[in-house]
Ligand SMILES: [Zn+2]
């Protein structure tokens with residue numbers, strides 16, 4: 363069963379440790395490279411194939427491979443957290459079900475705006491987006507752009 367249990371050698375562990383930012387809330391935030399989606403990336407040596415860091419750490423910590431076809435459910439929902447205790451091995455359908463449940467049960471956006479009919483936009487991927495935050499982001503982009511030009515808005 364336990365074929366090729368992936369363990370990290372000392373050097374790899376040391377390098378990995380330097381990339382962790384251990385937070386008081388227990389999350390291990392990743393300071394290394396991330397995917398465009400914000401997930402932690404890891405490669406043994408530069409140029410080696412890239413793997414999801416949380417999967418590598420999970421396998422090292424549990425001394426077993428993630429079973430074929432199974433996924434890690436990210437219990438804390440912090441994308442760049444790689445703490446192996448913040449994951450649970452689940453089937454893909456269980457994982458999707460939990461994510462939908464989690465999304466549906468949120469009544470407010472991360473900034474605390476309510477998801478009511480007026481303030482909510484549904485994307486074509488069937489995700490909810492907060493309109494207030496949309497507006498804030500647009501404004502910030504505009505501010506950043508004008509700051510770069512060195513012409514702060516007066517007024
Ligand atoms: Zn976490």
Ligand SMILES: [Zn+2]
Pocket residue numbers: 471472473474475492493494495496
């Ligand atoms: Zn919002």
